[in-house]
Amino acid sequence: MVNPVFIIVVLLGAGFLLGLFRKTGISLARVAGLLALAFPLYVSVGWMLHFIGQTAQPYVVYTAGTVPPFSINLRMGPDEAFLTAAINMLGFFGFIYLFRLFKSQGVSTIILYLVLFMGLNVIVMTRDIFNLFVFLEIASIALIGLVLVNKGIDALSAGFKYLIAVSVISSILLVGIGFIYYYSGTLNIDGFIENNSLVMKGLSTAVFLVLVAVVLELKAFPANGWALDVYQSAHPGISALISAGTATASLFVLYKLLPFGGHLWLQVAAVIGLVTFVGSNMLGIAQKNANRLLGYSSVGQIGLLVAVIGFSDDLGSHLRMIFFGLFISHFLSKAGLFWLSGMAGEEEISKWSVLRKKPALLLIFGMFVFSLIGFPPFPSFYGKWQLVMDLSGNGQILWIALILLGTMFEGVYLFRWLGFAIKHEVDESKAPDTAAEKMIPAGAFALLLLGASWVSNAYFPGAMKTSFLPLYFILFLFLIDFLPLVIKNTLSILSLGYYGWRLYPSIQDDTLRLVFAGIFLIGGMLTLFAGYSEKGKRPGFYPFALMMYAGLIGLVEADNLFGFFFAWELMTMGSYILIIRGKKSLVHAYNYMLFSLGGALLILFGIALTVAGQPDISLSMLASPAYPGWAYALLAVGFLTKTAALGLHIWLPGAHAEAESDVSPMVSGILLKAGAFGLVILFLAMGGGEAGRHPLLYALGWLGALTALGGNLMAVFQEDAKRLLAYSSVGNLGYILFAFSFMTHIGWLTGLTYSINHFLFKTLLFLAIGGVVMRVKTHNMYEMGGLIKRMPWSFIAVLVGIITLAGIPPLSGFAGKWLFYNAVIAKGWFLQGALVFFAGTIAFLYCFKLIYSVFLGQEKDRFRKVKEAPVWYIIPQFILIVGIMIFSARPEIVLKPIGALLSQAAFFPSEPLAWENVTAYTNLGYWSGFNIMLVIGAMFVVLLGWLLLMSRKAQKVKQFNIVYAGEAPFTPETTHFSHNMFAPYNKALGFLIHPVATQFWLGVNNTFHALAESARKIYSGNGQSYIIHIVAYIVVVYLILS
Amino acid sequence: MIRNSFLVLITAGMAWILLDAVSGYQSREYLNDLSGYYATSGPEETGAANLVTAVVVTYRGLDTLGEVTILFLTATIIGFMLRTSKRREGSVRRATSEVLVTASNVLIPVIFLIGVYIFLNGHLTPGGGFQGGAVLASAMILWIMSQSGTKVSHSLLEITEAISGFGFVFLGLLGIILAGGFLDNTFLSLGTFGKLISAGAIPVIYSLIGLKVGAELSNIILVMNETQEAEQ
Amino acid sequence: MSYTFIVIIMGIIMLVMAFTAIYHKNLKVAVIASGIISLFASVIYIFLAAPDVAITEAAIGSALTVVIFFYVLNKIRLTDDTK
């Protein structure tokens, strides 16, 4: 191991010597600088490796040949080694990033850069508070100098504000240090912590001054305007150093000094940190400038890390792990994002679409964004999980709520930004700067992020249980993205098949899981078939499609809450990207993501309230949560965001309708079942016992009934075929929720039958309509008509689909209805049942509209030449039809084993469905799918034969033009029979579909935006106000403390 | 008005905090362990008669290194800010008086020598590198004032700056190799207590600090003098 | 004890100077006032048995800082004249 003091020697020596080359030798200086920065990296990584996996004593560097407290000492322990390694990594790659800039700016900037990193290293290592003060000053001043590489008034005034703010803060720090010395007689950190208590008022005030100064250095909200200006105006390569580098060092300073303040200051840090996290992220939602936004985000993230340090006592031995997860994500992502900002060369977040021209950059951008918010498999996911679990274990519920709220705000602006990059219109004249010296650092940090993810997964408790196999396959798909579509599609289908085969033995006895695994995997394979008809390589589709399926199947596979949540997030991430691929999906995907994120956070909250810090995180914990009412409510609402229950449904129509033709069936037929599966897991754990009679379920039952009614009503009045189907999904998921809420044997069978049915017919319908839309290039039903002749196969598919949907015998929809009536009668929820029944009649209306407007009626001139949908659309449809037939004729194949499962004592043993061969009995009656099928089938054959016989005599009617006046109507859609088809109903029932939910969420959105807009006015831009904020902050904190 | 009363309020708040901080103050009777150690063992360990020097150069040598670095940084940044702007080109200056030129020609070497004397004796008497350096810088000011119109070469200052800074670091390094640790001054003989050549490396280090501080401060002044900034 | 009076008197002067430094319209007067605060402080340091600090404060804190202030003020004044 190299003595860490050589870090100082090399960096400072190089810095001083480079002074000789100010006028000449910039090239030499650049190389020398890079080499000088490689050295500390080598030293600190060496120490880090030394400390990994063993409990070695920290190495202490004594200066001046004396021991502390008489002289200054530096320490290189595991923490220091890790943090300096991170800082020096940043130093090295940050230098590469600025390589070209240095050439134009001269040797002075290289000197500043080297000294900055020397300072940061010492800040981390030193154990002396005055020394800390000196090197904090060094780092600040070097940074202020580096800010100036951007010319112009902005950087200049920002630098000045920063300078005066830092000077005030360090004056406070210095006074504090002076009094600490007076009262304690030492400047040594360890010596102070050992020997002093804060009983004396003078000493505690001195400690207050020191700690409040450190907190202010960390840019505590709202006294942080000075830092935001610098983030915005500095060169992105420099802002990256501030956000990742100085913040890291200052965080460690806080960690070192916080024990001065004892337990009280831990709480203070927690509060200050969380206020900063929530406040800064909230103000961020009104921000449009990329660099300033990153500034808000940095401040927020640092606040969270401060809070984590403040929670040290609660987190105990998990502290380092949590800190690592959150820190490394912030560190790598934020530096990377600032670098990307320099490469995008755009300040407006909406113009980041320029990144699309280099998909690799877009990918990295996405990685950084997801990692900041805490999606798997990135380290922050593990960190946030563990943090929330441990906090709930200590009863810190309010803190969890704040953390999740802050994360939500963060998601609001980060996903808006990511959405812009993926989807906003792009200025063709511009291109991102992809010079090698900029690509290398950004790429390196992206790779490090992946590495850190791997490490997190290897070391976090519970994390080991998640299977990384799908993730590796997704990574592989990223790597082969350049290959032709056929290969990728085939590989994807095969991989789903293989995974199913691999998974089958482990879940074959668990019919519930088997059913959902079947929906996810078979559905996945079928919908992927449609992909063969796509042209081009379809870049970026397969990794995310498979990510969604990996998440879905992970839900089924999970045997613990961690694995479940991991899969849930993975699915959300993949599906978001899939949805945003649609042409007009920008807004809809954004809405989807916000609801999903909100839902996921509620689920996380619910899980935390369930587990409450206990080591056992298996799914069975749901049976006896620590805070039952809250946990159940949060989890249920979380899952309901995915099933789009009424009020939480506003994202669904757009997201499903605007998605690509083969993505709509994936997200509507298959993805929605994730929410249903979540409910299944939750309700099953609540079981048939006491928990299963929670009043919450009664409310959910009502919600389900209302959702069914609302969804179907809204579907009726749609002109857009895909939106009609999408709203119909809302309604159908309402049935499912309603049925599960019964918490009875037959209720559950109903719910599952509905789930299977909905998967079958909605996938079928979306595929069929998707195929139609692909050919006619419009979603509007009033522009279609008469397509039966052009697309007969699609017609048959839609016909089968709507028969199933409407619950008409002989198809399986009827089975669901029959079970449903039984269940309602048994449960006695007649009022709600009537609502659902009413909703079912409404479904007839839109089914009729769908098939009639699209396929029947007059053929349109425009569409005389359209072909049948691509065969790759037709094949999966007919496989699904076969599936429907089988399920209709022999439902007992699935329902019997499920019934057996449900009859277990913990679940719903009473009043099970009795089976006799193919006939099901309840005490109300019996039903045999097979026999009905036979009867209706026979009737159908007879009628068909008769019709065929008769049709020989039939006379064909020629089509005629309905427009006789010789001029085209001004608004042709008003002359179409299917436009505003159900106008009378609209008059009668239209008030029911008044967009209350949309208005509500719009109001929430506007409120927060307005709040952020007015609150951020405190950052008036006046450097003096920022100083006033700082002083006021100090006084206010002191007031609160005393 | 509201703003002013708010400012009064927060200033009063700060006053309150500071009063709390001094609330436990009473005149000190004894040295604490730390300074007691400096007083008793300092002279022995470092060989310096001036305890402040012993603390500044040796015990808290790392602080001093940092402090020199700060000055270096500020000089660099100021140079970076001002030198990138236009230089004065053949501008007409007020003629310097004959008296000032003559006087400064005599005074500059004397002042320079005083500065050197101060930092060479830093381990024995009050004063040292910073004070000596400041005196050197004042010689520079005088020179600039008397030599108006002529350009002063930066190279000499830059070389002094770089070499003395590097020398400081290098001596610190020698402390690791030859003695007990970074910036340990005992790798040179401590010599006879109270003599000029004593206290190990302290006089050498303090001289380097003096040169460096002098060069940095001179540099700052020089750049400020030369810049065309704000003089369109 | 004998220093006490001197310190009190100097303290009062320093406070007056502080007021001048902050409120006087003429920047040069203000700068000189702040220089005087520094200078008087260095005298107090002698009384407080801190000769090293006293010399440093006088040379750097007082003299040099004032010189730098004046350089900058000159540049700024020059511009004011031309405008």
Place this chain on the structure above:
Amino acid sequence: MNLPGIEYLSLGLGIVLFLAGLWGIIHQKNIIKIIISFSVLDTSIHLILVSIGYMRNRTAPIIDSAVSKTDAASQVVDPLPQALVLTAIVIGVGITALMLTYALKLFNEKGTLEIDKFKSLKW
């Protein structure tokens, strides 16, 4: 007459000057005035630090004819705060110079020294 010791006086003076400097920083609009206030603030901190190292009836921490090596611990004042102040003074002058350079550049850009005028970045 029982006057307070000079260490009390200088400490009090330091605190009052600190507040005065702070007041100047938050109240004055002119950037040069703000910087002047900063230098007052700096001086005040030095004064406070030196005061807390002072002990009555002791001499400067220098071993010379008046102070023997062996008795130093009972004869000299605390050298440490003085060392800290030395460092702080030099840092202070560096920062003051830097601020002034900024003031110069800012003035050059906008022709004014009013701090309210430099608000191009906000929110």
